[in-house]
Amino acid sequence: MREPSESPGARVAVHGLVTVGTAGYWWQDAESGAHLLRGDATGVRVCDVPAGPAGLTPLTVHPADAGPPVVLYGRPGGDYGYLSDPGAPDTVLARRPSLVHLARVPSATGGTAGPGFVYTGFAPGARLDDPPVDGLRVAVHRTGEPFAHDRAVDLDDGPLPLVTVEATGDPTAVLVRSTAHGVTTQRLLRLDPATGRSLLTPLPAAATPRTRLVLGADRWWHGEALGTPRAVLRAGLPGNAEAGETVVFPEGTALAWIWGTRRSLLVRTVAGRGAQAAEALYRVDGDTQEARLVAGGRPGDSFPEVAASPAADCALWLRVSRRPDGAAVGRTELLPDEEERARPLSATPWPAALPRTTRYCTAGDGNQVPVQLSGTAGPVLLLEHGGLTALANAPLERALEELARSGQLTLARAVTRSLVPAHRASGGERGYNDLLHAARLLREECGPQRPLLVLGHSMGAVGAARAVLLEPGLFDGWILRFPVTDLVGFPHLGIGRHWTGMLGDPSRTDQLSALTALSPLHLPLPADPLPPVLIQTGTYDTRADARHGLRLADRLRERASVTLSSYPVGHVERFCQAASRRAVAEVTAFVRGCPAVANDLEGAPQ
Known part of the structure; x- marks a missing residue:
């Protein structure tokens, strides 16, 4: 083991948190490479990872309480x-x-x-x-x-x-x-x-997709409808499958997700709206079932990653907060079961130094969809993806935040709703058209002169592509990264056959028509010209099969300027991988190179 060393200006990403026994483990990526770190009462150390097969990289490391770790190489x-x-x-x-x-x-x-x-x-x-x-x-x-x-x-x-x-x-x-x-x-x-x-x-079967069952040593915890206004948490005795007693939280606190240690439960919560929204972590002890605030609880704090295991006696999280001078810092912290306060383990500069403002757009079904803005200058880039926006260490988001901080970009994140089976989404609402409504709001807020681009990653590409194909005049460019575009043929692409419960089943006649109406690959092409598009696919992407992007690129070539790129990566990127850095650089270059953006930067009339 050796002490980790990173230069003060290094671009660092923290991810893959896991707790084992009294220690927490996490990856720390930089352009120079990646380290697996261990943090406990003795401090932070770098763990050696056994050499793997030639040409493969460690995807996941599973430390054991004793002995060498188990490694997944891919x-x-x-x-x-x-x-x-x-x-x-x-x-x-x-x-x-x-x-x-x-x-x-x-x-x-x-x-x-x-x-x-x-x-x-x-x-x-x-x-x-x-x-x-x-x-x-x-x-x-x-x-x-x-x-x-x-x-x-x-x-x-x-x-x-x-x-x-x-x-x-x-x-x-x-x-x-x-x-x-x-x-x-x-x-x-x-x-x-x-x-x-x-x-x-x-x-007990999961009643909703947001059901979470945590089997601790002292309590069995049952979280239902987490992340929705109906969320509730109950505590029962070990071995008892019944729901148990309801755990009470302060009024106005919404339960987002839960993680359990041996003796307690960690709960991520959100309270308030807009600029006053505050994310926090509560701990619920197995004996008293009292919810106690342990981290956050004020605007500006966020927890991009959290980890805990009922087999361990500690929790681990990455906490992002702002200093009085407005700069942001990320801290990895450990909370042992027997302690009341979290123990800081490591800190790294965070690029998201700009305060975010929140606007709300009205979706077609009347729901209010929040849109968070970082930056006040340059072209406006609208993006959506649960995984991308939740992980503040994602390589692309960090690069975009750096552009926003330097005044070259305004970054807009639409907090869209989860997709639902197509036959239950009347007129394309319930998430599929949320990005379109957010784009209309941004066009009104930022004015017609500022260039507007939209980015969709993975399933978020469905909403991004629909927005452009339905109203191409709103946009000056669009980017689809490792996209899903074919909502009719998806069961035959990669692992798409597992998505029929979430999207609908095109083998059923009653659902095929609804999926066809929502599918970007099957939407009628508009009469108006389409803005330039960048489509990126991953050679080893088994989630969003590369054929989703290839098929849409082939269909658009006669109507738009199409840039199609393939990278030797899967669905998840990391800083330390050269191909990932190239893919991120291509996105930022595409944003700057769009004709409307280039003209705007030169001060020429649009």
Whole structure:
């Protein structure tokens, strides 16, 4: 281990937080490379990561309480990789980042029980060159044994489940969540200590996509409809699947998400609206069930990443706040169960130094959609994506914030609503057209002379592309990054077959017409000229298959100036990867190079 060193002006990103025992782990990326850091009572140290296969990079590192970590090696930004366990003579293709360590796993060959883990992956022999999207299984592995000896868990969910495993407060049990056809099933997995057979106990099904069940040592926590006005948190006794007693929070506090440690629960909340909105973290102890404020609670604070595990006795988060001089700073902090205050571990300069202002646009169904603005000068760039805007360390967002801070760009983030099945979205509302309404607001607020561009990433590209195709005159350029564009053929692209519960099923006649009306690839092209478009795809993107972008680019070429670029990355970017930096640089160059923007910068009339 060695002390981490970063130059004061280095562009640093923090991500991938995980808690193990009394320690927190996280990646710290810079253009010079990436380090895995460990923070505990003794300070912060860099952890050595074992060398992986040639040409692959660590996607996820799973530290153990004792011994070397388990590492998932794959292509940069990818979703699949080879799971490597020290001592095991072979590897297995797995999906990140779902792995839970267990204290005792019976040997498949009849030996004594030893440490191991439960993971989601594929049968031995599956290849990274052609990662399967079906056949995902839960398997039990004993440390040091061949992966070919792993025991598969029979979930009996059919061929299309998306499966994750989560730690619990019981070191011999794992929570298994599987989603098929839009229905999420939750079960408790235990291993028979004598035979090693898997024992599954049904738990309450997830009533909504925002259901969260945390199985701590002292309490079982049940969060329902999190992130909505109907959110509620209940606490019950371990082993009791009933909802339990409701936990009370201060009036006006909205519950966004929850994470559990062995002894307590961490709750992210939001209170207030507009410039006075305040994000905060509360801790709820298992004995009193009293909610106590531990971090934040005032405008300007935010928590881009939070991590905790019922198998650990601490929580870890990245906290972004403003100093009195207006500069922003990011701090990684650890909260042990036995302490009342968080323990600062590391700090890094944060590029988002500009205060944000919030406007509200009225969507077509009457709902108020917030639009946050950073900066007051230059062209206006409107973007939307839950993952992009929530992770303040995303390479692109950091680069855009730096442009906003230097007065070269006004960055607008539309906090759009979750997509719903197409047949339930009358006229394209309920999220699909929110970016269009936000663009109309920005055109009114910023005036017709300032260039306006829109950016959509992943599923956010649906709203961005619809906005331009429906009203091209509003925009001076558009950018689609690793996009989803085909809402009719998506089940045959990448892992799209798992999205029918979220988007709708085009194999059903009653839903096909609604999906066709919403699909950017199938919208009628407008009579008015289309602004220039940049489309970026990832060679190893198994979420938003590259064919989504390729098909739309082919359709637009006769009507617009199309720049189509492919990068050897997956769906998630990191600073330390050269291809990711090139992709980010192409976006900023495209924004500056759009004719309307170039004319505006030169002071020429529009």
